[in-house]
Amino acid sequence: MSTEKDSWLTTLPQPAQAYLEGRRLDEVECIIADLPGIARGKAVPASKFARQSYFHLPDSIFFQTITGDWGEAAGEEGFIERDMILKPDMETATAAPWTGDWTLQVIHDAYDRKNRPISYAPRNVLKRVVDLYRQQGWEPVVAPEMEFYLVARNLDPAKAIEPMMGRSGRPAAARQAYSMTAVDEFGPVIDDIYDFAEAQGFEIDGITQEGGAGQLEINLRHGDPVRLADEVFYFKRLIREAAMRHNCYATFMAKPIADEPGSAMHIHHSVIDLETGKNIFSGPQGGETDAFFHFIGGLQNHLPSVIAMLAPYVNSYRRYVREHAAPINLEWGRDNRTTGIRIPISGPESRRVENRLAGMDCNPYLGIAASLACGYLGMTGEQRPDKQWKGDAYEGEEDVPREMGAALDLFDEATKMHEVLGPDFARVYSIVKRTEYEEFLQVISPWEREHLLLNV
Template structure:
């Protein structure tokens, strides 16, 4: 706390946002003056925050009371002094500090997504392994729209025109949004977020920011904060920004591809490569783990009803519908980029940008870990284009995905039965809310024809 107090004083911070990610990845917490924060050395929140859905609802009472104290008691949030960031968009000098959640006995809360990632990383640490990851985060800029029944459209760019057509990797198309991009870069630099390259993706006003490779918890924190920064930058420029997986019909979805490799914790060498530069047995087992366990982990990589709209055939989907692997092959779900042996890695192209970054990284890493400790073998790599037919071993809708995850003993043992039950319950609660809504498609095609 001394280190953190010194930083707050040096930066003349007057206000603190004490935040923790819930299961959806929403920042929950309290805002308080710096003096009060220093005196209290943490905050308290109801444990139920960790079972809250995107809509503010909760799972059914039976699940709720089986996972939480029926008295709705508080948990204790303690600040992590390695997860401290300024708030560049605030009017006064402010800080946002990520907190870990503890129960009344001083244990990390099993339902906390940050705790789940820490649990997975502890498994790697016990083996002397250190995961290295690099997320790629896509999102859309849109014209501001307050009516949820209206479709989203691209914002007006610097030229005074709306973008149309596909503009993959276009520098000029990206430069249309220079004012907001400059704010994002400036704010990320102030917050010391390790963003690297920017590209214009396929969709109209769709952008992608890549993060430099690094430690998993650090990168999860950074993606969590990055999403807040992008939304705030959009608000400043009176437009919208969305990380929804498929926000616009007829346009590609938004993903969060995750590059992942593994080093020896002592030597720093990439243990996905042998001394002669060839791929190691651990590398193949890691891929085997991804292929075996992704079908049971899909609610982590595609947590919302909308998430599954990315997995459509042809250009309208623009996301892999398989869990094959191949070298330098973008038609497979698990791509191995061309790289030197020291940088050998695998890229999971299935997760959407709507995922909770802590859970997405934990999900990838636990799949790979289980593959390595169980010595799983991958399928043969794909040469040429992968089939556009959906892999039948993968659940491509939320109902089936939740069933697969809930019934997986391996995943329950690895991530914790309470976490799995709580996570599945929040997804099901959201799905039940979705089923109660009549869509515009139903009104357009069924209202006067059936």
């Protein structure tokens, strides 16, 4: 690290420097999240990265569906695949500890030729929402919870997904929530998750067994929304790599196994006053403030319009099942896991609101942006919530869209939400998601062949 050429290495975040101590950096992965949250980019030799201040990718990466098809979202100039300018955010530099050589990953931000942020790049969408908070004198704080399944390797899409084989030689069992024995079944995978996270400088607040067979939850420490979204983005790859080392898959599908609970990305929110550093959800005497109730009101009023971002695939809507560990409505309650909006037990300083509707299949930048946007509209519009729900919210009426088409209709009608997230983003997102939905509607499912082929 003594040469002038390598001096940039001394400015890396401390965990990245610790990872490279005494070693020669071979490669840098220059990455950016597309609409689904997949890492796109280029891998370059470390010597080349040291000489470049940006690189190019075509803007068409944001017009691509999860299947690799394309939405007609390029705008008036047509599908010319204009190059974007991607600039590194060196604060995101982190190890890729599963690689065979010494590699760093660096998240980049997307700009056009006039140095304006690309409005439909997911990280830019979240930055836009955070900036709106800061213009009001607020600092949003989030804490995501990540649920996922460890499953047996699945090479045939027509075959049902099965739980992974545990350390005991038996398939992972369901209905073992919070069981330490169940966690021990996945010990080697969890050990690698911890090791990779440590090498990348990420702090895990805890790992627990959830209710599904092979379903785990990782909680992250609260903090800046963009930084936490970066961590979830990195964690998805980290967890997949740890699983594949042990002959299994990690899946973040919202509902991978028919009779098991779905996987959520619960998002906890609080808001800090930039001048005082105090949580604006709590008053001087520790009571709940108008801002607290307005945030809840914003979630209740506006979450339907962004369900298409929190539940971005046709599979996502299979998670919203009554009595199956996922909300079916937008009721709110204190310490009540049956409601879509939960107020956890906490002291005044850590008073927060939990959104339980987001699926783990959502893009973390877009999921957090959508959730914060709802709260922002509630606070700026001084929107009051409905009366607190007491008891089992599954006894209430359903008010969450049950399929992608209905969710996209609500999204398209939400002009106030578009102004918060960015009108051009809303345009592109809708086009790409409708293209994806049309692709799905062309597929004939096993259910149709089984029940309709000879009976209708």
